[in-house]
Amino acid sequence: NAGVTQTPKFRVLKTGQSMTLLCAQDMNHEYMYWYRQDPGMGLRLIHYSVGEGTTAKGEVPDGYNVSRLKKQNFLLGLESAAPSQTSVYFCASSYATSGVTNEQFFGPGTRLTVL
Amino acid sequence: AQTVTQSQPEMSVQEAETVTLSCTYDTSENNYYLFWYKQPPSRQMILVIRQEAYKQQNATENRFSVNFQKAAKSFSLKISDSQLGDTAMYFCAFTINTGTASKLTFGTGTRLQVTL
Numbered sequence: 001n002a003g004v005t006q007t008p009k010f011r012v013l014k015t016g017q018s019m020t021l022l023c024a025q026d027m028n029h030e031y032m033y034w035y036r037q038d039p040g041m042g043l044r045l046i047h048y049s050v051g052e053g054t055t056a057k058g059e060v061p062d063g064y065n066v067s068r069l070k071k072q073n074f075l076l077g078l079e080s081a082a083p084s085q086t087s088v089y090f091c092a093s094s095y096a097t098s099g100v101t102n103e104q105f106f107g108p109g110t111r112l113t114v115l
Numbered sequence: 116a117q118t119v120t121q122s123q124p125e126m127s128v129q130e131a132e133t134v135t136l137s138c139t140y141d142t143s144e145n146n147y148y149l150f151w152y153k154q155p156p157s158r159q160m161i162l163v164i165r166q167e168a169y170k171q172q173n174a175t176e177n178r179f180s181v182n183f184q185k186a187a188k189s190f191s192l193k194i195s196d197s198q199l200g201d202t203a204m205y206f207c208a209f210t211i212n213t214g215t216a217s218k219l220t221f222g223t224g225t226r227l228q229v230t231l
Contacts, residue, residue, distance in 0.1 A: 031216045033216070035219075042119070042206050042221025042223050043160075045219065048218060049216075050215055050216050056216075088158065092160075094216070096216075103150075103162055103165065104217065106159065109158045109159075
């Protein structure tokens with residue numbers, strides 16, 4: 001199993017450009033998450049999904065949109081990139097089964113720079 | 116809102132020694148989970164250990180153990196027999212058990228350097 005994969009690994013954008021980050025998981029997890037990590041801070045939740053076709057806002061959702069058209073994929077979109085969105089983005093997934101202690105499995109991250 | 120505080124930005128330990136990383140959290144909830152994640156230079160987030168709040172017994176995973184003090188809202192990580200491969204950022208994280216998606220709240224991390 002590949003686990004959680006993210007595409008691309010690195011990207012440089014100019015202010016105002018758009019892009020989509022792809023997250024894929026092969027563990028049949030119901031829940032998926034997008035986080036951002038900034039220097040000196042822990043990871044912060046952007047958006048999450050509890051199932052195919054459903055998404056919800058996290059702690060820092062502004063400037064981002066997400067979609068979960070297939071259970072295994074969770075897309076994070078930036079419609080008009082801003083320098084404040086320069087960050088490392090992590091995708092994660094987890095089971096929904098009760099009794100499982102909510103462990104999240106993380107992807108390797110995408111380093112995004114907005115000039 | 117839940118908060119997680121890691122008051123030690125950086126720590127250093129010699130190989131084979133023991134080190135303890137501190138974490139405190141704030142919540143009014145009673146049913147929650149606590150985690151320690153390791154982030155080596157590769158950037159990959161790796162789960163080190165987890166603790167269910169309803170369990171009084173401290174979790175242990177090989178060289179890693181926690182000291183969970185629920186009343187004090189403290190969750191420290193002890194690494195015994197430190198190894199060079201333990202060099203990494205360590206994040207304490209918290210989530211409420213809501214029966215749905217576990218939205219993690221992270222601390223700001225402790226950078227651990229293991230030296231010869």
